[in-house]
Amino acid sequence: MADAVDDGWTRDDVDAMLRASICDVLPNRVGRDKTGRLRLKAHIALSEAANGNPPAPTRRAAPQTMQKTQPARPPLPAVRAPLAAIEALPHVLEVGFDSEVFLANHLAHRLAAACGEVVFAEGQFWCWGPTAWSAIPHQVMRLSVHKFDLAASGRKNVKVGKTLINGVLSELGTILAQPDFFAEPAVGLNARNTVIEIDGAGRVTERAHSPSDRFRWTIPAEFHLHTDVVPPEGSMLHRLLAGSFRGDPDAAQKIDLIGEILASAAFGQATRLPQPKAFVFLGEKANNGKSTIAGLLRCLLPEGAVSAVPLSAFEDEKRVVGLAGKAANVADELSANAIGGEAFKSAVTGNVMQGRDVFQSVLTFVPQALHLFTTNVLPRFSGGLDRGLQRRLVVVGFDRSIPTDEVIPDILDRIRRDELDLLLGFAIAGMQRLMRNKSYTIPPSSVGALNTWLQLDPVQAWFSEEVVHLGDEPFDGWSRTSDLFKAFKMWAIDNGHSERFLPPVNTFSQRLRAMPGVRIKHLGRGNVAAGIGLRKSGDAPIAQVTHGDAP
Structure with missing residues (x-):
């Protein structure tokens, strides 16, 4: 006292x-x-x-x-x-x-x-x-x-x-435990004033909020049926989208894809589509707008709905728990080794994952986040990339360096403050396309960028250039996988690949098994690769991968 x-x-x-x-x-x-x-x-x-x-x-x-x-x-x-x-x-x-x-x-x-x-x-x-x-x-x-x-x-x-x-x-x-309580939330967008649903034909309907939807966040914007779904010219959103892709032959398709990325995260569809995707924004030039476009996810989604877990942390149980309950994950680090990991596959496709927070018990959760990574350089693969993961990746190129007089430093803040309804409408238009097409709009330049990236994978590059499909077994039998590995290693070194980045023979055989048209058979003389052979002079190389390839 x-x-x-x-x-x-x-x-x-x-x-x-x-x-x-x-x-x-x-x-x-x-x-x-x-x-x-x-x-x-x-x-x-x-x-x-x-x-x-x-x-x-x-x-x-x-x-x-x-x-x-x-x-x-x-x-x-x-x-x-x-x-x-x-x-x-x-x-x-x-x-x-x-x-x-x-x-x-x-x-x-x-x-x-x-x-x-x-x-x-x-x-x-x-x-x-x-x-x-x-x-x-x-x-x-x-x-x-x-x-x-x-x-x-x-x-x-x-x-x-x-x-x-x-x-x-x-x-x-x-x-009070209900471990699967959030495993299957309703398909819809939880806006501040209503729940928005879109059917398979792209029709938009509204209804009241309900606890049975199992939504964990609310978009901080209101939606009305008259809301613009195309950003009008002169708006900050239009200037950002048009300026980032000005001069690109497929600019319209890139802009459509950005809207679909926003929609997939906001509607909780990222891991539910028939072909889930992870997106890589590639911009090798300065002031290319990729980080600003990626920031639209944080504009649209509320605080706490977007994580920033780098790809290299997906195998770390103490950091991967950061993906639980998130609508999107946006990170600026890309690791080739992590892309080939099982944790990345589970995160993209929505398979059950486990993690452990510091001093806490093991946490089992179903990931639902859309994954977007920004990078200036695509990493080189050391162990290669199987075709299943190739179908999961979409590279979006940001090829234009935006002039200084076009740069608006606070454009994201202005969109968040003044044009959130336009951003919401833009995402809804993207969801209408996704529901009608059941897949993302893939710009032609994204297909080319992925193929170029895969050339950094020596196994994929060798297979594309040096291997041909054969309908009948050759007179001297199918090639042994060990002989194909020797041919691959010689080709890789001759083409400038460092030997220390080449996969071992066991990994090579696993990659070979995943290639289209290849059947590995176990014979007395060893494992053979049925259905393919080494290309001879005049043979056409195998075509590059496309997003429509079968598994």
Whole structure:
């Protein structure tokens, strides 16, 4: 008290501090029925008494003197934000038992009364409202357990500390667990004022928000059926799109693809399309606009819906959890080795992944994010790239260096502030095309860019240039895979590939097995590659890969 006076506190300041610090305490006795079990409903009602709501009649009401310790609080409004309702939970005065399981069940009832259904999925607690499911911050959950501190329990009081808090929240997670709760959200765009759905013919409909949609974020824009779906000339969005691809022969197709990328992420379709894709924005010149175009995802999607997990971190269980619950992942690092990894395949196609947050249990989740990487140089493959992954990659070239007098430094901020409805309409038009075509618009230049990239893969380049398909088995039999590997290695070194970047013979055989028209047979003289042979003078090389190739 002397320190407070020295700091300049007045008598009123001290009185206000003491009043704020006082809480109700009941005698250390608890009413039980003949079976020794707590009358849970009566105690929940007793807790609500501290919030101004009279408790239901019980055999032993709280002493009158305890109710006068501090003024009754005003009742909660009929409708309030879920997190605010949790934070406003009153202090618990009395509980039947102080075990972690009992307290977790008691807390589950309190949370349900405060904000409706609460679930535990993907390592977090979630509640719905007003338009989407939101993760309850870890701090809020821990503070909700604080409300049990010093509550009467038999002849003692509950003492809340770190160990008890962790135990209660762990058991609460078990009680409320629904591991697959977000595995299959509704197909639609959750706008601020409505849910937008588009059918297979591209028709747009609207409906009300619903917790059964399982949406985890809301686009911070409103949509109306008259919203523009084509950015008008003179708008910031039109200037950005047109300026980035001006002079490109397939500029219109590139702009359509950008709209479809936005739509795929916003509608949650990235991993649900028949042919999921990952996108690489390639710009070798300065001021090419690729990073600004990629930033449109962060303009359209709300905070927390876009991650930035680099490709090299996909194999790191502590970092890959950053993809859980995200609509898009935008990173500026590209690794050839990581592209060939199993984690990348799972992330792009939506297969189940596992990760572990720091000091947390293993988390299993279904990735739903669209993946976009920006780079100045395409990396060289050391072990090669199988055809399944080749079909998953789309390279979008940014070939124009935007003149200084055309650069608008704050263009993304202006689009976010003034033209978010235009960006939303642009994405909806992209979704209409996706639903009608069931695939992305692939510009011709993207096909060429991918083929050029694959030439950096020595196995693909050798196969394209030196191998021919054969209908009948040659007179001397099919070539052994070991002989083909020797031919490949000689060709690669002659064509300037470093020997240290060439795959070993086992990896080469696996790559060969994945090539079109190749059948690996096990014979007494070794493994042979049926269906192909080395090209002789005058034979036409095998055609390059296209996005329509069969698996």
